[in-house]
Amino acid sequence: MIEINELTKRYGATTAVSDLTFTVEPGTVTGFLGPNGAGKSTTMRMILGLDEPTSGSVTVNGRPPRAHTAPLHEAGGMLDPRSVLPSRSAYHHLLALAQTTGIRRARVDEVIDAVGLRSVANRPAGKFSLGMAQRLGIAAALLGDPATVVLDEPVNGLDVEGIRWMRGLLTELAAQGKTVFVSSHLMSEIAQTATHLIVIGQGRLIADTSVADFIASAAPSSVRVRSSDPSGLAVQLRSPDVTVSRADDGALLVTGLPAERIGAIAAASGIAVAELATVETSLEDAFVDLTNDAVEYRAPAFEKEN
C-alpha cells in the first residue's frame, strides 16, 4: 500500500509535483498516467525514498520509505533500466543488490529465471538491448519479494512478446496481493492491465478512478448520422442532455443518445437515414482530452503564482 498525502516537490523554481494526495491499494494493478514531464518519475523517486518531499508525506506499507529495515522486501522499484554499471554482469549486479539485505543467492537465480535472462546472466549488462535491460530492472525490483512494486514505464522498449509477458506478470503480482504501481505516458498500454488509474498533469492530480469510469467520464462515445435532412433531424434530436454538431461532410455527430434512439426519432420524423454508426472514444483520446482540460484549467493559477 502506498499512501501519498499533500505531496509537493520543488527543484529550485520548478514545481515538479504539487499537492498530490492518493492511495495505491494492494491486490490491484494501478496505472500512473500522465504526459511526459507530468511528475510521474519524481513521485516514484519519492516513493522509493530517493528524493525528499518539499512538503507532504509518502508512506509505503505504513512507514516512510527510508524507515524500512529491509527496503527491498517492502518496495521493489525500477526507475531507469539503464542504471547499471555497463561492464558488470547482470548476475553480479543482482547479487550485490541482494547481499545488502541478506537475500540468498538462490533467490538471485530465481529472479533471473523468472524474467528470462538465464542465457545472458553472465554478460555485461551494458551490452543488453533495452528490452533485456527492462527485464533486468524488473528482476532487481522483484529480488526481495516486495509487498509493493513500483515500475516506471516498464513496457518501454519491450517487443510484443515482452509486453504480453509484462502484462501477465503485473496481473500475477496483483493476484498475489501485492501493491502494483506502474507508470506510463500511453493510456493504451496501461488500460489493458490496470484496473485503477491515477492520472496527473503538470504535477497535479487529475483523476483517481477506475479504468472503466475514467474512459466513460473523459469523453462519451458519439453517434454519426448521415441523413436526407440534417437540419430537421438536429431539431428533432434537441434536448438538454444531447449535443449535436455537424461534421465536414454534412453528417451529424450526436452525443447523449444511443444509435437506436436516433434511428427511431429519424423514422418517426420521416427522415431517411443513410448512415448510423457509433464512434467509440479511443483510450488515447480520452486521456488527451482529460490532460488538455487540466492544463487549461490550471493555466491561470500558474500565472498567479509567477
Add this chain to the structure above:
Amino acid sequence: MSTLKVTQTRVMKAEWTKLRTQPGALWSLLSAVILVIAFGILYSLLREARPPHGAAAAASFDPTAVSLSGVQLAQIATGVLGVLLITSEYATGLIRTTLAAVPRRLPVLWGKASVLVASVAALSVPAAIAVFLGGQTILGRQHLSVSLGDPGVTRAVLGSALYLAVAGLLGLGLGGLLRSTAGGIAALFGLLFAVPILVGFLPGSLSDTIGKYLPGAAGQAVTTVHVDAATSLSPWTGFAVFCAYAVVLLGLGAARMRRGDA
C-alpha cells in the same frame, strides 16, 4: 539464512562484490601495484648506475625512499580508484538502485571505504615490501642498502602502504562530494599536486610552515625514514594530519549523501 535486514556487514559484502566485478576498479588496483614495483625497481637501477658522489650526497642518500619512489605515482591510481568507486554509480544512475536498497545511505559510503582500504592495503603492503627488498638488493651492489631492521625503515615501508590506502579515501570523499568523475579526479590532483606548487611560491619560511601541513607532505612523513623537522611533521603526526583530511572530506561527502535527493 537469517532474516532480511540491511546491516553494515552485508553492505560491505555487497560493496566487495561490486569492486571485484568493476573492471575499472581492478585496473586501478593493478596500476597501483605495477607503479609501486616497476618505478621503484627502475629508480633503484638508476641510482645503482649513478651512486651519490661525495660525502654530503652519500649522507643524505635515502635508499628506502629510492626503492619506494613508485608510491608517488601509485597514489594517483589509488586516489582515482576512490573517486571511481562512487562517481561510477552517479554517472550511470546505479546510485539510485543502491540507495533504494540501503535507504539510510551512509552504510554504502562506509562499505565503499572499507573495501577500498582493505583491497589497497592487501595489495600495497606486499608490493611495498617486495619493492623495498628488490630495491635494496640492487642498491646493495653499490653498498648503499639498508635493511628492514634499521631504525624507521619498517615504519616507512608499511607507512607507504597506509599512505596509498588513505589517498584512496581522499578520492572517495572528493567523489562523494562532487559526484563527478572528472571533477573528483581534478580536485584530487589539485589537492595533491597543484596546492603544494602554489604554496611553494610563498616566501621561504611561510612556505615551509604551511607546506608541511598539506595533505601530500603530511602523509609522506610516515613514508620517510629520516624526516627534516624544518620542512616535515613527525611521521605519525603527519599521518594523523593526512587522515584528518580524509575524514573531513568523507564527512562532507557523507553529509551530502545523507540529506536531500539521491
